[in-house]
Amino acid sequence: MAQGGSSAAGRVTVYSVTGCPRCLQAKSTLHKLGLPVCDVDVNQHAAVRARVRELTGCTAVPQIFFNGVHVGGNEDLQKMPPEELQRLVLLVQEKPAPPDAPPLPEERISHTAGTGDGASELSEVLRNVILKLYADHLSTDGKRVDYKAMSQNSSFRRYCELAVQLQRVELMSLGREERLAFFINIYNSLVIHGNLRLGFPKNVWQRYRLALPDPEPLIHFALNCGAKGCPPIKTYTPQGIDSQLRTAAEAFLGNDDGCVLDPGRGEVKLSRIFKWYKVDFGGTDEKLLVWVLDHMAESPKKSCLQSLLSAGNVRLSFLPYDWSTNCSH
Known part of the structure; x- marks a missing residue:
C-alpha cells in the first residue's frame, strides 16, 4: 500500500x-x-x-x-x-474518512523469513527481495526496467546470494498454487538476472517460455521474457493465485497491447501471444475469441466484443510484437 x-x-x-x-x-x-x-x-x-x-x-x-x-x-x-x-x-x-470508509489492508509486522532449502520458504524470501528491486527500478506500468541502476543495488546482491540456493530446492512438495507462484516469480526474476549477467538476447530464439506440467493459459499474462511486448512484471503469491492471474489477464486485455477492436471492420486484433499459444486457449479462432470474451473485465470494450461476436463473421488478426529489450534507458 x-x-x-x-x-x-x-x-x-x-x-x-x-x-x-x-x-x-x-x-x-x-x-x-x-x-x-x-x-x-x-x-x-x-x-x-x-x-x-x-x-x-x-x-x-x-x-x-x-x-x-x-x-x-x-x-x-x-x-x-x-x-x-x-x-x-x-x-x-x-473531512476525515468515516468509520465505514472502504477497507484498507491490516498492517502486518514484517520479518525476514529463514533461508532454508524449502522451495516455499525460499520463494517467499526471494519474492520480498524482488519486490524491493521492482519498486526501485521498474517503470510505473511494469514494462520497463532500469537494469544499470538495479545492478548496483545492494538488494540485487542479496538476490544473487539467494538465487544460488535454487539448485537445492525440492519442488515436489509444492502444491499447484505454490508451484505456479514460485515458477512465475522465478521466471521473471531470472530473465532480469540473465540480462544483467549474460547481456541482452541478440534474437528472439534466445528467449524461452516456461513449461508447466498442465496447461495454465493465464500464466501467459504473468511471464515477462524481457521484451517490451510482454505483459507487465509483478510478483504472485500462492494464496489466491488464480484470482491474481485472472486480474492480470483482465488488465492485459483491457490494454491496447493485448486487444484492439475495430467495430467498423468487424475486426479483433490480439497480441501475438494468442497466436503462438492458441492451443492453450482452445486451439481454434472461435474458441480463442470466446476465451478472450470470458476473461475480459466488465467494460465497454467487453460489450463491444460481445456485439461483434453476436453479429458473426468476425475477422481475427494479430498485433505486431515489440521484441526490443525492456530497458528503461
Whole structure:
C-alpha cells in the first residue's frame, strides 16, 4: 500500500493491480489534484479484494473511493463533471474518512523469513527481495526496467546470494498454487538476472517460455521474457493465485497491447501471444475469441466484443510484437 503526501483530512482509496494502464491513469489524475492516495494492490490482499467486490459489484480495476463515496473506475473519474469532482476534492480535503470508509489492508509486522532449502520458504524470501528491486527500478506500468541502476543495488546482491540456493530446492512438495507462484516469480526474476549477467538476447530464439506440467493459459499474462511486448512484471503469491492471474489477464486485455477492436471492420486484433499459444486457449479462432470474451473485465470494450461476436463473421488478426529489450534507458 502506497500513500501520497498531503495535509488533507481524508483520503482517496484506489484499489488497483500493478501494471494496469487504467489504474496508472487514474492515480496520475488524482496525484495532480494534490490528493492523498491510498493505493491498494488487490492482488496482494485477497480479503480486501473480496470486500471491494461486495461493495461495488465490480471485478474490474481500478475502483476509486473519495472517503466513503464510490466514484467507480478510471472512465468514471475522467468523465466526471468538474463541479462534482471539485465537490469530492473538497470533501477529502476538509473531512476525515468515516468509520465505514472502504477497507484498507491490516498492517502486518514484517520479518525476514529463514533461508532454508524449502522451495516455499525460499520463494517467499526471494519474492520480498524482488519486490524491493521492482519498486526501485521498474517503470510505473511494469514494462520497463532500469537494469544499470538495479545492478548496483545492494538488494540485487542479496538476490544473487539467494538465487544460488535454487539448485537445492525440492519442488515436489509444492502444491499447484505454490508451484505456479514460485515458477512465475522465478521466471521473471531470472530473465532480469540473465540480462544483467549474460547481456541482452541478440534474437528472439534466445528467449524461452516456461513449461508447466498442465496447461495454465493465464500464466501467459504473468511471464515477462524481457521484451517490451510482454505483459507487465509483478510478483504472485500462492494464496489466491488464480484470482491474481485472472486480474492480470483482465488488465492485459483491457490494454491496447493485448486487444484492439475495430467495430467498423468487424475486426479483433490480439497480441501475438494468442497466436503462438492458441492451443492453450482452445486451439481454434472461435474458441480463442470466446476465451478472450470470458476473461475480459466488465467494460465497454467487453460489450463491444460481445456485439461483434453476436453479429458473426468476425475477422481475427494479430498485433505486431515489440521484441526490443525492456530497458528503461
